[in-house]
Amino acid sequence: MKKTLMLSLCAVLASPAFAATDPVSARQDIFKQFKKDAAAMGKMVKSDTINKDEFSKLAAHLDEVAQQPWQHFPAGTASGQAARKTEAKAEIWSKPAEWTKAVDSFKAETGKLKQVAANGDAASIKNQFAAVQKTCKSCHDAFRKD
Template identity: 60%
Template sequence: MKQLLLTVLSCTVLLSPAFAADPVAQRQEIFKQYKQTVGTMAKTVKGETPYSKDEFAKLAAHLDALAQQPWQHFPAGSDKGKTDARAEIWSKPQDWKAAIDKHKTETAKLKQTAAGGDLAAIKAQFGATQKTCKACHDSFRND
Protein backbone atom coordinates (compact mmCIF):
# COMPACT_ATOMS: atom_id res chain seq x y z
CA MET A 1 0.00 0.00 0.00
CA LYS A 2 2.84 2.39 0.86
CA GLN A 3 4.50 1.60 -2.45
CA LEU A 4 1.32 2.42 -4.37
CA LEU A 5 0.93 5.70 -2.50
CA LEU A 6 4.56 6.63 -3.18
CA THR A 7 4.13 5.82 -6.86
CA VAL A 8 0.99 7.94 -7.15
CA LEU A 9 2.62 10.86 -5.32
CA SER A 10 5.75 10.60 -7.50
CA CYS A 11 3.68 10.68 -10.67
CA THR A 12 1.71 13.64 -9.37
CA VAL A 13 4.87 15.57 -8.60
CA LEU A 14 6.39 14.75 -11.97
CA LEU A 15 3.26 15.63 -13.94
CA SER A 16 2.36 18.79 -12.02
CA PRO A 17 4.75 21.09 -13.92
CA ALA A 18 3.41 19.88 -17.27
CA PHE A 19 -0.18 20.39 -16.15
CA ALA A 20 0.64 23.79 -14.65
CA ALA A 21 2.11 24.93 -17.96
CA ASP A 22 -1.10 24.15 -19.85
CA PRO A 23 -3.79 26.76 -19.21
CA VAL A 24 -6.29 24.92 -21.43
CA ALA A 25 -5.99 21.77 -19.31
CA GLN A 26 -6.24 23.81 -16.13
CA ARG A 27 -9.43 25.61 -17.10
CA GLN A 28 -10.96 22.42 -18.51
CA GLU A 29 -10.36 20.68 -15.18
CA ILE A 30 -12.10 23.48 -13.31
CA PHE A 31 -15.04 23.38 -15.72
CA LYS A 32 -15.34 19.61 -15.20
CA GLN A 33 -15.81 20.36 -11.52
CA TYR A 34 -18.37 23.02 -12.49
CA LYS A 35 -20.31 20.47 -14.51
CA GLN A 36 -20.35 17.94 -11.66
CA THR A 37 -21.38 20.50 -9.06
CA VAL A 38 -24.06 22.15 -11.19
CA GLY A 39 -25.37 18.74 -12.25
CA THR A 40 -25.83 17.67 -8.65
CA MET A 41 -27.49 20.96 -7.79
CA ALA A 42 -29.80 20.74 -10.82
CA LYS A 43 -31.05 17.33 -9.72
CA THR A 44 -32.05 18.81 -6.39
CA VAL A 45 -33.66 21.88 -7.94
CA LYS A 46 -35.65 19.65 -10.31
CA GLY A 47 -36.76 17.44 -7.42
CA GLU A 48 -34.89 14.38 -8.69
CA THR A 49 -32.95 14.10 -5.44
CA PRO A 50 -34.06 15.07 -1.94
CA TYR A 51 -33.30 18.60 -0.78
CA SER A 52 -30.85 18.97 2.10
CA LYS A 53 -30.21 22.56 3.16
CA ASP A 54 -26.70 21.78 4.41
CA GLU A 55 -25.69 19.73 1.35
CA PHE A 56 -27.03 22.29 -1.10
CA ALA A 57 -25.34 25.12 0.80
CA LYS A 58 -22.02 23.23 0.57
CA LEU A 59 -22.50 22.78 -3.17
CA ALA A 60 -23.35 26.46 -3.62
CA ALA A 61 -20.25 27.46 -1.65
CA HIS A 62 -18.13 25.13 -3.77
CA LEU A 63 -19.61 26.61 -6.96
CA ASP A 64 -18.87 30.11 -5.68
CA ALA A 65 -15.25 29.08 -5.05
CA LEU A 66 -15.04 27.56 -8.53
CA ALA A 67 -16.42 30.79 -10.02
CA GLN A 68 -13.23 32.55 -8.95
CA GLN A 69 -10.83 30.14 -10.64
CA PRO A 70 -10.96 29.46 -14.38
CA TRP A 71 -10.62 33.00 -15.71
CA GLN A 72 -6.90 33.28 -14.98
CA HIS A 73 -6.35 30.31 -17.29
CA PHE A 74 -7.32 32.20 -20.46
CA PRO A 75 -4.05 33.98 -21.31
CA ALA A 76 -3.47 35.35 -24.78
CA GLY A 77 -2.56 32.55 -27.16
CA SER A 78 -4.46 29.85 -25.27
CA ASP A 79 -7.13 29.78 -27.96
CA LYS A 80 -5.02 27.33 -29.94
CA GLY A 81 -5.24 23.58 -29.74
CA LYS A 82 -8.01 21.55 -28.20
CA THR A 83 -10.29 24.23 -26.76
CA ASP A 84 -13.87 25.36 -27.22
CA ALA A 85 -12.98 28.95 -26.37
CA ARG A 86 -13.95 31.52 -29.00
CA ALA A 87 -11.64 34.27 -30.17
CA GLU A 88 -14.10 36.82 -28.73
CA ILE A 89 -12.62 36.16 -25.29
CA TRP A 90 -9.49 37.95 -26.44
CA SER A 91 -10.95 40.26 -29.09
CA LYS A 92 -13.70 41.59 -26.80
CA PRO A 93 -12.07 41.62 -23.36
CA GLN A 94 -14.53 44.12 -21.87
CA ASP A 95 -17.49 41.90 -22.81
CA TRP A 96 -15.67 38.86 -21.45
CA LYS A 97 -14.93 40.60 -18.14
CA ALA A 98 -18.55 41.79 -17.86
CA ALA A 99 -19.80 38.22 -18.39
CA ILE A 100 -17.39 36.90 -15.75
CA ASP A 101 -18.40 39.60 -13.28
CA LYS A 102 -22.10 38.89 -13.81
CA HIS A 103 -21.51 35.18 -13.28
CA LYS A 104 -19.53 35.78 -10.09
CA THR A 105 -22.26 38.08 -8.77
CA GLU A 106 -25.04 35.58 -9.43
CA THR A 107 -23.01 32.69 -8.02
CA ALA A 108 -22.34 34.67 -4.83
CA LYS A 109 -26.08 35.37 -4.58
CA LEU A 110 -26.77 31.65 -4.97
CA LYS A 111 -24.37 30.87 -2.13
CA GLN A 112 -26.12 33.42 0.07
CA THR A 113 -29.60 32.22 -0.90
CA ALA A 114 -28.66 28.58 -0.32
CA ALA A 115 -27.45 29.43 3.18
CA GLY A 116 -30.95 30.75 3.92
CA GLY A 117 -32.56 27.45 3.00
CA ASP A 118 -35.67 28.77 1.18
CA LEU A 119 -36.01 26.24 -1.64
CA ALA A 120 -38.25 28.47 -3.79
CA ALA A 121 -35.71 31.31 -3.57
CA ILE A 122 -32.90 28.84 -4.25
CA LYS A 123 -34.63 27.60 -7.40
CA ALA A 124 -35.08 31.16 -8.66
CA GLN A 125 -31.46 32.09 -7.96
CA PHE A 126 -30.17 28.84 -9.43
CA GLY A 127 -32.02 29.77 -12.63
CA ALA A 128 -30.47 33.24 -12.62
CA THR A 129 -27.03 31.75 -12.12
CA GLN A 130 -27.58 29.25 -14.94
CA LYS A 131 -28.54 32.11 -17.26
CA THR A 132 -25.09 33.61 -16.76
CA CYS A 133 -23.53 30.27 -17.72
CA LYS A 134 -25.64 30.07 -20.86
CA ALA A 135 -24.93 33.68 -21.82
CA CYS A 136 -21.21 33.08 -21.58
CA HIS A 137 -21.42 29.84 -23.55
CA ASP A 138 -23.50 31.56 -26.23
CA SER A 139 -21.00 34.38 -26.63
CA PHE A 140 -17.64 32.87 -25.80
CA ARG A 141 -17.74 29.11 -26.33
CA ASN A 142 -17.92 26.91 -29.42
CA ASP A 143 -20.27 24.07 -28.52
Protein backbone atom coordinates in the same frame (compact mmCIF):
# COMPACT_ATOMS: atom_id res chain seq x y z
CA MET B 1 8.83 -4.80 -15.23
CA LYS B 2 10.86 -2.20 -13.34
CA LYS B 3 11.17 -0.10 -16.48
CA THR B 4 7.40 -0.15 -17.03
CA LEU B 5 6.75 0.75 -13.42
CA MET B 6 9.23 3.63 -13.55
CA LEU B 7 7.75 4.97 -16.79
CA SER B 8 4.25 4.76 -15.32
CA LEU B 9 5.37 6.54 -12.17
CA CYS B 10 7.04 9.29 -14.19
CA ALA B 11 3.89 9.77 -16.25
CA VAL B 12 1.73 10.02 -13.16
CA LEU B 13 4.06 12.46 -11.45
CA ALA B 14 4.45 14.59 -14.57
CA SER B 15 0.71 14.94 -15.22
CA PRO B 16 -0.06 17.41 -12.41
CA ALA B 17 3.01 19.43 -13.30
CA PHE B 18 1.89 19.66 -16.92
CA ALA B 19 -1.64 20.61 -15.90
CA ALA B 20 -0.28 23.32 -13.60
CA THR B 21 1.63 24.94 -16.48
CA ASP B 22 -0.95 24.34 -19.21
CA PRO B 23 -3.65 27.02 -18.96
CA VAL B 24 -6.14 25.10 -21.08
CA SER B 25 -5.90 22.04 -18.82
CA ALA B 26 -6.07 24.20 -15.70
CA ARG B 27 -9.25 25.98 -16.75
CA GLN B 28 -10.85 22.78 -18.05
CA ASP B 29 -10.20 21.08 -14.70
CA ILE B 30 -11.91 23.95 -12.90
CA PHE B 31 -14.87 23.93 -15.29
CA LYS B 32 -15.27 20.20 -14.60
CA GLN B 33 -15.73 21.13 -10.94
CA PHE B 34 -18.41 23.66 -11.97
CA LYS B 35 -20.19 20.95 -13.91
CA LYS B 36 -20.04 18.46 -11.05
CA ASP B 37 -21.42 20.97 -8.52
CA ALA B 38 -24.11 22.25 -10.90
CA ALA B 39 -25.22 18.73 -11.79
CA ALA B 40 -25.66 17.78 -8.13
CA MET B 41 -27.56 20.99 -7.39
CA GLY B 42 -29.63 20.64 -10.55
CA LYS B 43 -30.66 17.14 -9.58
CA MET B 44 -31.96 18.44 -6.25
CA VAL B 45 -33.77 21.36 -7.88
CA LYS B 46 -35.43 19.19 -10.54
CA SER B 47 -36.55 16.55 -8.07
CA ASP B 48 -37.84 19.08 -5.51
CA THR B 49 -35.69 17.41 -2.86
CA ILE B 50 -33.32 20.17 -1.84
CA ASN B 51 -31.13 19.11 1.05
CA LYS B 52 -30.25 22.58 2.30
CA ASP B 53 -27.03 21.52 4.02
CA GLU B 54 -25.73 19.68 0.96
CA PHE B 55 -26.95 22.35 -1.45
CA SER B 56 -25.33 25.04 0.67
CA LYS B 57 -21.99 23.19 0.62
CA LEU B 58 -22.20 22.77 -3.16
CA ALA B 59 -23.13 26.43 -3.67
CA ALA B 60 -20.24 27.56 -1.47
CA HIS B 61 -17.83 25.37 -3.40
CA LEU B 62 -19.16 26.64 -6.73
CA ASP B 63 -18.73 30.22 -5.54
CA GLU B 64 -15.15 29.43 -4.47
CA VAL B 65 -14.16 27.84 -7.78
CA ALA B 66 -16.03 30.55 -9.71
CA GLN B 67 -13.12 32.85 -8.88
CA GLN B 68 -10.45 30.58 -10.35
CA PRO B 69 -10.54 29.76 -14.07
CA TRP B 70 -10.35 33.26 -15.48
CA GLN B 71 -6.61 33.64 -14.92
CA HIS B 72 -6.11 30.64 -17.21
CA PHE B 73 -7.15 32.42 -20.41
CA PRO B 74 -3.91 33.95 -21.70
CA ALA B 75 -3.75 35.13 -25.29
CA GLY B 76 -3.05 32.35 -27.75
CA THR B 77 -5.23 29.75 -26.03
CA ALA B 78 -8.35 30.05 -28.19
CA SER B 79 -9.76 27.21 -30.23
CA GLY B 80 -7.37 26.52 -33.10
CA GLN B 81 -4.48 28.31 -31.36
CA ALA B 82 -3.85 26.25 -28.26
CA ALA B 83 -1.81 23.06 -28.14
CA ARG B 84 -4.75 21.30 -26.45
CA LYS B 85 -8.31 21.00 -27.71
CA THR B 86 -10.41 23.87 -26.41
CA GLU B 87 -13.77 25.43 -27.20
CA ALA B 88 -12.71 28.94 -26.18
CA LYS B 89 -13.66 31.41 -28.91
CA ALA B 90 -11.34 34.21 -30.01
CA GLU B 91 -14.04 36.67 -28.85
CA ILE B 92 -12.71 36.24 -25.30
CA TRP B 93 -9.68 38.28 -26.36
CA SER B 94 -11.23 40.41 -29.11
CA LYS B 95 -14.10 41.58 -26.88
CA PRO B 96 -12.47 41.91 -23.46
CA ALA B 97 -15.11 44.25 -22.00
CA GLU B 98 -17.92 41.81 -22.87
CA TRP B 99 -15.87 38.89 -21.53
CA THR B 100 -15.18 40.69 -18.26
CA LYS B 101 -18.87 41.58 -17.91
CA ALA B 102 -19.88 37.93 -18.44
CA VAL B 103 -17.30 36.69 -15.92
CA ASP B 104 -18.32 39.30 -13.35
CA SER B 105 -21.99 38.42 -13.83
CA PHE B 106 -21.28 34.73 -13.24
CA LYS B 107 -19.26 35.50 -10.11
CA ALA B 108 -22.01 37.75 -8.77
CA GLU B 109 -24.73 35.16 -9.37
CA THR B 110 -22.73 32.35 -7.74
CA GLY B 111 -22.16 34.62 -4.74
CA LYS B 112 -25.89 35.24 -4.51
CA LEU B 113 -26.55 31.50 -4.81
CA LYS B 114 -24.23 30.85 -1.89
CA GLN B 115 -26.15 33.38 0.23
CA VAL B 116 -29.59 32.15 -0.83
CA ALA B 117 -28.63 28.51 -0.26
CA ALA B 118 -27.58 29.32 3.29
CA ASN B 119 -30.59 31.48 4.15
CA GLY B 120 -33.36 31.03 1.62
CA ASP B 121 -36.33 28.84 1.04
CA ALA B 122 -36.61 26.26 -1.75
CA ALA B 123 -38.30 28.69 -4.17
CA SER B 124 -35.55 31.29 -3.70
CA ILE B 125 -32.88 28.64 -4.16
CA LYS B 126 -34.51 27.43 -7.40
CA ASN B 127 -34.79 30.97 -8.75
CA GLN B 128 -31.17 31.80 -7.96
CA PHE B 129 -29.93 28.50 -9.36
CA ALA B 130 -31.78 29.38 -12.60
CA ALA B 131 -30.04 32.78 -12.59
CA VAL B 132 -26.64 31.08 -12.33
CA GLN B 133 -27.55 28.73 -15.19
CA LYS B 134 -28.60 31.73 -17.28
CA THR B 135 -25.16 33.32 -16.84
CA CYS B 136 -23.52 30.03 -17.85
CA LYS B 137 -25.59 29.82 -21.02
CA SER B 138 -25.01 33.47 -21.88
CA CYS B 139 -21.25 33.08 -21.59
CA HIS B 140 -21.22 29.81 -23.52
CA ASP B 141 -23.32 31.32 -26.31
CA ALA B 142 -20.92 34.22 -26.73
CA PHE B 143 -17.54 32.75 -25.87
CA ARG B 144 -17.58 28.96 -26.32
CA LYS B 145 -17.63 26.91 -29.49
CA ASP B 146 -20.07 24.01 -29.33
